[in-house]
Amino acid sequence: MKTLFALSLRRRLLLSAALALFLLVAAYVLQYLLGYQPCSLCLKQRIVWWLLLVITIPSWLPEPLLPKRALQITALTASLLALAGGALALFHAGGERGWWRVTLLCEGFSFDPDTSPEDLHTMLLSRETVPCDEPALRLFGLSLSEYNALFSFFVLGWLLQGALSRRA
Secondary structure (H helix, E strand, O other), X not given: OHHHHOOOHHHHHHHHHHHHHHHHHHHHHHHHHOOOOOOHHHHHHHHHHHHHHHHOHHHHOOHHHOXXXXXXXXXXXXXXXXXXXXXXXXHHHHHHOOOOOOHHHHOXXXXXXXXXXXXXXXXXXXXXXXXXXXXXXXEOOEEHHHHHHHHHHHHHHHHHHHXXXXXX
């Protein structure tokens, strides 16, 4: 573990991008190859990893082209994304554990305000949604959203520590 915290900020950003790519590939494999359908909160959590992947693109540039300050700003921005992703994943995990209701945030649809109550009722009943409060899969007792929260908060702390260290 000590070696992970001895890495340069550039390498931390590159490994964070690799982790984001790995998690996205795993999510798509679970969905398209293994048949686990994501709920709308799961899909929102993927957006954060896509954004983190895009944000880290400057760290892929050769060292002379990217000053240390730009790396620090990139790491701080990626840290904020990891914080947002971790908070969303924790909220989702709490809904799965029954700590609070996530149903209204899970539906993920929009409608015209002029829609009649009867049409709205029909639309709600005819929708096939994946429930956000039932985990599609648990590994070693944890749901995928709980793992997502753990990865997100690790990346948050790891990048923050690297961005704020003197040898960033």
